[in-house]
Amino acid sequence: MAMAGALGLALVGCGEKKEVVGEDGGAGEEAVAGGWKTKDWTLPRGGLALQGRVHDRVPRKPEVAWSFTADAGIIAAAAIADGVVYVGSVWGTVYALDAETGEKKWSFETEDTIEAAPTVAGGKVFVGSNYGTLHALDVGTGEEVWRYNIRDKVSASVNVVKSPDGTEDWVLLNGYDGVARCLRAGNGSQVWEFATDEYINGSPAVIEGKYVVFGGCDAVIYTLNLADGKVVNEVVTESYITGTVGTYGRNSYMGNEANQVLASELLSKDLVWVYGDSEFSFFSAPAVTENAVFIGGRDKQLHAIDRLTGKGLWKFKTGGRVDSSPLAFDDAVLFGSSDGRLYALDPADGSEVWVLDLGEGLNAPPAFANGMIVIGGAGDTVFAVRGE
Helix, strand or coil: CCCCCHHHCCCCCCCCCEEECCCCCCCCEEECCCCCCCCCECCHHHCCCCCCECCCCCCCCCEEEEEEECCCCCCCCCEEECCEEEEECCCCEEEEEECCCCCEEEEEECCCCCCCCCEEECCEEEEEECCCEEEEEECCCCCEEEEEECCCCCCCCCEEEECCCCCCEEEEEECCCCEEEEEECCCCCEEEEEECCCCCCCCCEEECCCEEEEECCCCEEEEEECCCCCEEEEEECCCCCCCCCEEECCEEEEECCCCCEEEEECCCCCEEEEECCCCCCCCCCCEECCCEEEEECCCCEEEEEECCCCCEEEEEECCCCCCCCCEECCCCEEEECCCCEEEEECCCCCCEEEEEECCCCCCCCCEEECCEEEEECCCCEEEEEECC
């Protein structure tokens, strides 16, 4: 089994329910007075817009509720749906774990390393491997429903969106073969494809329900028409875009290998701003709020940037690389570091809210649902963290 480079990469209280559909473009959250709004974490970065946004307060006084020992290290985020945690290892095993106890419900072995978070939609778990295969698994049993093979690894999480006519779910798949594809979630048949000139590492965002946005290793930011995959806009930048974009409104934000963070507008040929206060590259995906962009760097720091102007707000130094993509809560920014610590910082000034030492390098991004933080370690441990 190939592992080359894998480790280096990167509740309900009493009250009336109401649906909350936020700027993040997710499926919405059910808010109940006194309870957690975020019930599931099923799409990459928490929603179609890939914002990494959590409309809850971060749990206080965090403690490890349970841990699960996998067959190898974890570098991908987990997905959480209906009381089950789905996570993949660098040995290529997908695990379904009980969210309350950490007990294994089922596992499925792919042929190679899993670098990206599973996506859960329509009764299926979609997960790719470096063997070049996207697997669609039954959420209840782990049995394979269908698979789709490409010419290189699948290192990005897929996004799942309704087709423009609303009749079916579509799976948006970016491949390391440089091709963006749209598949039918029901059977894996292809709707369209769009070829770029280089590898694609990051997941595609969906804006306004009709545009697909992502960056590639050809240093181009692409905007495609969701309906047919045809290019709507291209923005040429200075260097490889190796990670996943985050969006807010019609703008997209991303890091690159020129040690920059970029902001682009949906249909403009010119960048909105460029942030360059780092001597190292950015592999983390950003978390985006109305006011700020938060992104981890290989300079061992989390960077907070003014979303409108691109000016630096503050930086926080850790003891290791910050490839772990942050989550922006209402009152904190949460992320892991390869120094083994999980950090929660005040978004206003970067001061510590709390720090939890988990004892394993944390390259994977955290996931959150029902008051529980789930993050995988570079050793072999899946940690579930709860607090007040």
